[in-house]
Amino acid sequence: MRTLYAYAPGAWFGLDLIGAADVTLDGLADLIFSEIACGEQTCWHTLRVWSWAGRDFQERVGETFTFVDAAFALQDGRIFVGSEGSGTVDAGPQRPVTTTLAWAGDGLTVTATLAGPAVYRYHVFRDGDEALFAGRYAYALDAYLRVRDDKILKAWAVHISRDEEEHWLAALVDWRLLLVELQLQNASNAQIYYDHLLDTFSPGTAGYAVATLARRFVDSYNAHGNVPMACAEAIRVPEAQDVLDFLNSFGYDNPTYTWGDLCPFTTEAISD
Numbered sequence: 001m002r003t004l005y006a007y008a009p010g011a012w013f014g015l016d017l018i019g020a021a022d023v024t025l026d027g028l029a030d031l032i033f034s035e036i037a038c039g040e041q042t043c044w045h046t047l048r049v050w051s052w053a054g055r056d057f058q059e060r061v062g063e064t065f066t067f068v069d070a071a072f073a074l075q076d077g078r079i080f081v082g083s084e085g086s087g088t089v090d091a092g093p094q095r096p097v098t099t100t101l102a103w104a105g106d107g108l109t110v111t112a113t114l115a116g117p118a119v120y121r122y123h124v125f126r127d128g129d130e131a132l133f134a135g136r137y138a139y140a141l142d143a144y145l146r147v148r149d150d151k152i153l154k155a156w157a158v159h160i161s162r163d164e165e166e167h168w169l170a171a172l173v174d175w176r177l178l179l180v181e182l183q184l185q186n187a188s189n190a191q192i193y194y195d196h197l198l199d200t201f202s203p204g205t206a207g208y209a210v211a212t213l214a215r216r217f218v219d220s221y222n223a224h225g226n227v228p229m230a231c232a233e234a235i236r237v238p239e240a241q242d243v244l245d246f247l248n249s250f251g252y253d254n255p256t257y258t259w260g261d262l263c264p265f266t267t268e269a270i271s272d
Helices: 121-133 137-149 162-183 187-200 208-224 227-234 240-247
Strands: 013-021 030-038 043-052 057-059 066-068 070-075 078-083 097-103 108-115
Touching: 013 070, 030 070, 043 070, 043 078, 066 078, 121 137, 121 162, 137 162, 162 187, 162 208, 162 240, 187 208, 208 227, 208 240
Parallel strands: none
Antiparallel strands: 013 030, 030 043, 043 057, 043 066, 070 078, 078 097, 097 108
16 A cells, blocks of 8 residues: 555644545546634635546646635535635624635636625625615615614624614615615605604714714705715715724625715716
């Protein structure tokens, strides 16, 4: 018997045998496994695909694919990787993601990335924002209304309490719905969300900074009828920094908001 590969893992390191399958589509089974490196809260799985080359194994992955706390499955020559994301608090709330890898002739390539259903209220709000930024207003409306109405959604509640987080997101939902309804030319609906925002979030309460931003926006919009100008005015209020800080308090594995994201219509042409 001849040793083809020797591996001596240290503390917090190991191997995970995924299986044998013809991933490289050459009619011969390949050996698929992952090398695992773990910290105190998180493990990183680096994918390996080895093909027998007559005298030794040959690495066939191509570029490096590393996944956090991953679970692997093989089907029809493809590799499916499910990941719940990092377990560290600093990474923030995670939503499950399934990545599909397939052979591309000279290595593996990602052919699909599918996010699982959102369980955190923040992630549903993110879904609404991504739709808003892309101009898909009907989808944005549905997502924001779910943030407001779905009582099953979870709070992250790490840096602030659950109630404070829900109040912040409720204020932001009113603000986003106001913007969406204006884009859809439903001024009466926009007024309803604006009135609710001012009536609900008084000085000293979580989310009041959003009401301040909205007030500046509406004052400018009523004076000039210009959404980009009103957006530019809104994000200049000192309280806008508090809104930005809240949106960016959900960890490094979630998107980073910028000033323009607070009111995402500032790039349109401004005319008096």
